[in-house]
Amino acid sequence: MRGAAATEKRGMRELGAEKLVGWDEVTHGVVINSFEGDAANIASLTSEERIYSDFNSYTATVASWRVVKPVYNRDICIDCQNCWVWCPDTSIISRDKQMLGIDYDHCKGCGVCVEVCPTNPKSLLMFIEAEENDSALSQWPEKKKKEKE
Ligand code: SF4
Numbered sequence: 186m187r188g189a190a191a192t193e194k195r196g197m198r199e200l201g202a203e204k205l206v207g208w209d210e211v212t213h214g215v216v217i218n219s220f221e222g223d224a225a226n227i228a229s230l231t232s233e234e235r236i237y238s239d240f241n242s243y244t245a246t247v248a249s250w251r252v253v254k255p256v257y258n259r260d261i262c263i264d265c266q267n268c269w270v271w272c273p274d275t276s277i278i279s280r281d282k283q284m285l286g287i288d289y290d291h292c293k294g295c296g297v298c299v300e301v302c303p304t305n306p307k308s309l310l311m312f313i314e315a316e317e318n319d320s321a322l323s324q325w326p327e328k329k330k331k332e333k334e
């Protein structure tokens with residue numbers, strides 16, 4: 186699994202704390218850095234190249250919540266980026282406006298990306314976590330015909 190799992194010490198170093206502190210105990214005005222070191226050119230690096238701080242949500246994962254997962258079908262996708270915009274966990278991988286797939290290390294399986302996908306059939310569909318992606322792709326539905334009014 187890519188990305189470090191959250192640890193009990195997460196964020197303690199930045200706060201200079203001896204023990205974990207609650208959100209209401211954090212010193213006012215404390216700076217919580219998202220990245221280690223000089224972050225001046227961070228926007229030009231891909232997420233895999235960045236060095237994340239213990240505070241960044243990239244170092245934690247809610248993927249273990251998932252019981253169903255989105256599967257991506259490249260053959261239908263029109264790269265509209267809707268899923269990338271709406272995903273609450275930044276778990277849609279997109280480069281140069283091209284959808285590349287799902288970051289399963291961080292996706293929590295909420296299904297929002299499927300809801301907002303505009304293609305017919307959808308380019309993302311939810312399957313049970315145990316389903317192999319190749320098997321899921323072989324079960325993809327046909328295009329739905331428009332019903333006559
Ligand atoms: S299921 Fe939810 S968390 Fe996972 S990629 Fe889709 S919108 Fe993001």
Ligand code: SF4
Pocket residue numbers: 261262263264265266267268269284298301302303304308309
């Ligand atoms: S919302 Fe659907 S069509 Fe648009 S980029 Fe995502 S998967 Fe592709």
